[in-house]
Amino acid sequence: MELMYMYIENYRNTFVEQEFNFSSEYRFKYTKATQELNVEKNNLFIPDFFQRAGELEDGRGRIVNITGIIGKNGAGKTTVLDFIKENLVYGAGGLNQKAIIIIRDERGTQRIFSHVELGISKGNYRYFNLEDPFVYHNDMDTLTQLETNILAETSVIFYSTIFDAKQEFEWMGMRNISTNYLVKQIKRNAVEMKQVDQDFSEIELYRRSEVKKQLEFISSQRSGTVDLPMKMPEYATITPRLLNPVLISKGKQGGQDIGFDSFDAEINFWLRNLEHSMIGDERVKMLFKRAIIGNFVYDLMNFRSIHLSSNYFYEHGLDMKNIQDPFVQIDRFVIIIRDFIESMPILDEGLLELIQNIVQLLNKIDVLISTYSDVVYSSLRLPLVHGLDSAMTILEVLELHNAATLFSEYFEFDWVDLSSGQKALLSMYSSFFSLCDEQERASNMHLSNNLLILIDEGELYLHPEWQRNFLNNLIEYLPKIYKGKNIQIIFTSNSPVIISDLPNSNLIFIDRSEKGCAVIDGLIEHKQTFAANIHTLYSDAFFMEKGLVGEFANKKILNLIRAIHSIVEKEEFIEVEKELDILISQIGEPVLRGKLHSLMKEKREKFIRSDRTNQELMNMIRNMQQEIDQLKQERSK
Structure with missing residues (x-):
């Protein structure tokens, strides 16, 4: 089961009449005013783009698709994942919001789920193997909603290392391995089993659980099944x-x-x-x-x-x-x-x-x-x-x-000694591994054949080099542990480092304005993303609208330019010249450094020209005085 598209009427007043295309093969467009749903095929679509040759033969899982949700802080990236968890997961109670959802099953059949107030009466969608919509009503019985499960035969996995005390839940059909959820749940389990009392530190319990889980993961990988992208502690x-x-x-x-x-x-x-x-x-x-x-x-x-x-x-x-x-x-x-x-x-x-x-x-x-x-x-x-x-x-x-x-x-x-980045990476690997069938002894805890994996800013705590390898590591690792399963990944990120692994059609860009959060049509400068130079992506105004220099350095440079322009006296220039030259020499950007050196040179030459002019005037006055003195001497004879 693959999630392909969502239209959201209004969710938390964050997203109002917004569309999210998760399919890289098709682009869906819904017009509420005319109740029209149209589909456009992506002519640049490459089947099995994330699949490596021979992986299916050795029993590995299959990466069906990957979508990156990119946006600045406060743009609503996590809110998109919350909508999926609260409306599409089986045990959450069915579609509770006014929305349109399109999915594709393993047989290639594409199905539409639509709220009754968002009718679909026309459009070209029937020409793209889409069935007539299943319509949800406000007064629909909860059991009926559950029986018409949107993500049928699909396990949703939510992973995040963010710890901000946000309330998290786990419903039937979902496995929550986020830090926010596990910190609370591990404590609840320990109290229920009378292993600790209510006053025991939930953070300490979580730490113990994490270390043990990580050690068990390392123990299971001694055969070399997975090549870890980090050096293990001794x-x-x-x-x-x-x-x-x-x-x-x-x-x-x-x-x-x-x-x-x-x-x-x-x-x-x-x-x-x-x-x-x-x-x-x-x-x-x-x-x-x-x-x-x-x-x-x-x-x-x-x-x-x-x-x-x-x-x-x-x-x-x-x-x-x-x-x-x-x-x-x-x-x-x-x-x-x-x-x-x-x-x-x-x-x-x-x-x-x-x-x-x-x-x-x-x-x-x-x-x-x-x-x-x-x-x-x-x-x-x-x-x-x-x-x-x-x-x-x-x-x-x-x-x-x-x-x-x-x-x-x-x-x-x-x-004994493990950096925060190593812990974050090891936590991610061990958390996903803990859900694989080999680790789940009870068969009713096994994951479904279809997996929708939601990752919220999984690159946090990682060095840029590890961020650069983040997506590649997931593509190599997840099919190895989730054998024979179809895997769709939707992740959020603030970083342009990761998106150079994805084509534009696999990215959703979200920006925030005075009118709220909205999906925008790609990067502001309309750059291609796949295999793009990371510096080029950073330079796009979507990420760095005020330039690539840190704000403190930016203010220092502006003050430096003002200081140079404000000098009018030679004595003042001599007093600050050395200090300004030292500051300019610290600037790493060569073009900017050269421009400022030129500005200082112009100022310096201005005072030199002024000195030369003054000297010429003094010489002229001296010569004139000598001529006057000579005339006086001649008259006195």
């Missing part, structure tokens, strides 16, 4: 994620607490006492063991509803009031848990396998801390690849950690 850290033992006293006896509200609180309190009784590397080992066992017991009792009690462990040889021989007691505790699970009326083989993985993880952490010296406080710094000091990589620990967890995570993962 190290990452793991830190035990400790539960805070909530101690609720049921009374005191001899000044000592004698009870706990639950066994998981008691076991965590016991583990904390074991850890506090140790020092050095032994204490670090116990911190990791406390994180693993404490979180596992919490999950057993709260999410598997398995009843455990201190009496049961005491009866099987473990006294939790005793903090002697901590590691022996930990081993004993694991054995009792395993025996308990084996004795359950219905054997849970999954839990038994989990216990085996926990034992393996406990042993690996012991060995790592004993043999690897890079332990800072309670964090363990590990390389991403073998051969960098450690026998075990952070990715191997991550895999073992994932295999040993029930619900709650035992460790927190973090990068």
Whole structure:
């Protein structure tokens, strides 16, 4: 399913009677006054423009089309994406605005969806394989709208790294991987699972989730499926994620607490006492063991509803009031848990396998801390690849950690050194990868065969060189992870760096005026965009209507020109001449620098000419005085 065209009557008072052509093959034109829809074929259209030879044969996805929405800040680029999410996504409730939508399905059939007040009574559209419109009414039943889904059999993916606290939603038929949405949703999920309380930082939860997702992505790409356009960091850290033992006293006896509200609180309190009784590397080992066992017991009792009690462990040889021989007691505790699970009326083989993985993880952490010296406080710094000091990589620990967890995570993962640009690029790759069928275990979470990917200013945080490669990276990457799927991309951008990868027919230019936001007919200077010189695109007045020089520098230059012209006295010129020459020499644009040097030269020569004229006058006066004196002498004789 491909989105080809939208006519919007009025959306948020931002776009009023505006058209958006997403098809590079056809140009649609709707005239409201005459209810006329006409179609014009693009004679420069190239089929499969974004397809590489041989990609379909190896099972990759197919890039159907790419459209860039370009505009300045405040022009309404993001608003276009909002309209698509709120009106075309299946679960959002159908077309809620007065609009006309044209789509094309996999069979090539083009369908029109139109609001009843935007009738289509004439035009040449029937000659272009377009069916009669499906008409929406204001009082149409919601279920009927949903049954006539505009983007049928299509998954919409929305990606953005912008974080401005904007309210974001995710409906059926849509996967929202924007920062605004995930920051809130990750917190909601964690609170619902009772992993954190309402006061816990949602930013910290999001950071943890991002790092873990990025590490899992890197781990999955070790086979070289995807060539990442960046150098991966060499190290990452793991830190035990400790539960805070909530101690609720049921009374005191001899000044000592004698009870706990639950066994998981008691076991965590016991583990904390074991850890506090140790020092050095032994204490670090116990911190990791406390994180693993404490979180596992919490999950057993709260999410598997398995009843455990201190009496049961005491009866099987473990006294939790005793903090002697901590590691022996930990081993004993694991054995009792395993025996308990084996004795359950219905054997849970999954839990038994989990216990085996926990034992393996406990042993690996012991060995790592004993043999690897890079332990800072309670964090363990590990390389991403073998051969960098450690026998075990952070990715191997991550895999073992994932295999040993029930619900709650035992460790927190973090990068040692990663720039904001690297994080942004890695976040984008890992976010899209997290939605592929290989990562979604439940089949009902798999994406549809048709994907509409919306990207809002995805080039943010990227160096211009990475911006230059941004679109090419997407074209190479997305078909590899979304195998066998048809992919349409609509992205927004402020940058002319990216649009040199797209022909004019694949671009929508939006500008803002006093009358509101409007689609304009390409670049103001009517330049071609595909393979255009980026400097040429920057120089177009659409992007830089006040020139290519920064405003501060522009003001400095204007003041410099005024200063040169305002000098009328030679003494004043001599006083500022050196300072002005130094400032002019700093200007990078050679033509402008040369013009200003010429201006200074003219001013300098003016004063030189003035001096020469003055000297000639002085010489003339001196000669005349000499002649007068000589005449006086002759008369006196």
